[in-house]
Amino acid sequence: MSDQAIINEVGLRDGLQNQPVTVDTDTKAQLARLLVDAGMRYLEPVSFVSPKAIPQMADAAALTPLLPHDEGLHYTALVPNLKGYQLARDAGYPTVALVLSTTDTFNQRNLNMSLEQAAQSCEAIIAAAKEDGIATRTYIAGSFACPYDGPMPVTLPQKLAARMFAAGSDEVAIADTIGAGNPQQMKDIMAPLIREFGAEKFYVHLHDTRGLAAAMAWAAADLGVRRFDASVGGLGGCPFAPGATGNMATEDLVYLLESAGLKTGVDVERLRAAVALAQQATQRPLGGRILSWMESQENQGKTPCLW
Amino acid sequence: MSDQAIINEVGLRDGLQNQPVTVDTDTKAQLARLLVDAGMRYLEPVSFVSPKAIPQMADAAALTPLLPHDEGLHYTALVPNLKGYQLARDAGYPTVALVLSTTDTFNQRNLNMSLEQAAQSCEAIIAAAKEDGIATRTYIAGSFACPYDGPMPVTLPQKLAARMFAAGSDEVAIADTIGAGNPQQMKDIMAPLIREFGAEKFYVHLHDTRGLAAAMAWAAADLGVRRFDASVGGLGGCPFAPGATGNMATEDLVYLLESAGLKTGVDVERLRAAVALAQQATQRPLGGRILSWMESQENQGKTPCLW
Secondary structure, eight states: OOOBOEEEEOIIIIITTTOSSOOOHHHHHHHHHHHHHTTOOEEEEEEOOOTTTOGGGTTHHHHGGGSOOOTTOEEEEEOSSHHHHHHHHHTTOSEEEEEEESSHHHHHHHHSSOHHHHHHHHHHHHHHHHHHTOEEEEEEETSSEETTTEEOOTHHHHHHHHHHHHHTOSEEEEEETTSOOOHHHHHHHHHHHHHHHOGGGEEEEEBOTTSOHHHHHHHHHHTTOOEEEEBGGGOOSOTTSTTOOOBOBHHHHHHHHHHTTOBOOOOHHHHHHHHHHHHHHHTSOOOOHHHHHHHHHHHTTOOOOOO | OOOBOEEEEOIIIIITTTOSSOOOHHHHHHHHHHHHHTTOOEEEEEEOOOTTTOGGGTTHHHHGGGSOOOTTOEEEEEOSSHHHHHHHHHTTOSEEEEEEESSHHHHHHHHSSOHHHHHHHHHHHHHHHHHHTOEEEEEEETSSEETTTEEOOTHHHHHHHHHHHHHTOSEEEEEETTSOOOHHHHHHHHHHHHHHHOGGGEEEEEBOTTSOHHHHHHHHHHTTOOEEEEBGGGOOSOTTSTTOOOBOBHHHHHHHHHHTTOBOOOOHHHHHHHHHHHHHHHTSOOOOHHHHHHHHHHHTTOOOOOO
């Protein structure tokens, strides 16, 4: 089993899309630079979505040329529909992320489609991307629980993942969109999928809402999953709900994986500049648990020793 | 594999022993009552240690008769040496917890003994307890890392655990005393021990210093471990270091285990009264991650639904 882990930084997309503050394009580009400087090689910086629905993503096309274009960087754009896919393709993205939620209600709220319509829309995007030589990663949103309909049976994300692979999706991301899952559920969902399709086909996307993201990430890593989403400083979540944290913080994921012997290529110490900028740009306190600990050590005049 | 988990509440002992505030005996008894009311059945409320060394534990003998004595409650007293053991026996404790650290330095600082002297002291206590019909649980402190000598090879806690079982210890607790371990290390330490001695012989004692306690608890539970220490509200750790959290919070452990399908018998909602009292008594903010989320839900006018 490989000891190389891939972290896809989604702070600029999933992290910023729910903020009351719209971060300007130059600051986003600067944040991407700091993330790349810290060792991030996979970033999902934009969503090609209606600017009416998500004004924070309205600068997707304008941001793209301002992003770092060092060799070895891998960018993904999220696309909610075929129109978004075409915009992402025209902007030159080599990979697109698609979203299929587990219930009718969730798909209606997200995409104004039923589950079946959303699945067919994903199939159409995947087919178009295949023709254009663009890679696809399909997110099964609400794989653990739907924000409207509650906990999901493990067979539901499994069936949708299989359907998306059958349609030609290169990767599938199993997403705990509202941070309501648990590590046993992770095991129950992922173990059969990994046996059937191989661990290298899967991403895991976690939110730390109830404090179990690290346990769930470990449960996935222990099964061989090596691809994870994360968000710098834990950016994301509802800014009006104290304690309602966002995506799993990139620095916490790096610390978890590296301490367990996996290689991420990311330097936690250097990530701190990115966390600081994200904090300043969104005007809210950010930072994963490992940063709290590092700060507490420094406040005592000690140099935090991570490994 | 059993779905029944045991949580040993160590907040009154490990949680309070490092606080700058000495909590009075009546408040400790009241806290024990609230914990029992929330469903806790295993408590480690005292340490029979020199009052000069740890003044916060000086009321061990006075507290004991004030504790709830409902049927089905299991109390443990920590004993650093044979003298402490005799005091615990005389106070009527059916189980004693012993401490053996992984290095000479750590044993010197804790007990003023070398590693070999501390191991022999534990063997003498275990022998005395066997004669008296008192159960023993030996903590291998610093199993993951020593605060003075750094990370430990997994074979060291394994050897010390085997030696303590050979001496007759009924249980062994593998302790990440400074919260510096990781879930891979948990697996590497525990899997061979469980194969040799059986999962039911082990406790796991975690501190959430660097944010990995839930991941490590899950790694242990996934191997079949069903006995855990935890501390109400995450009480413990250094009160002068913001972010330097203490023991894994009882409420977070309950949420982790119950969400993963194990039974703890503990009600998170009812634990909140105990957290509130612990907070008031120690004059510091407490509460695990699940409580932050519950509060954020309530602040939005929602009723938090845990399961």
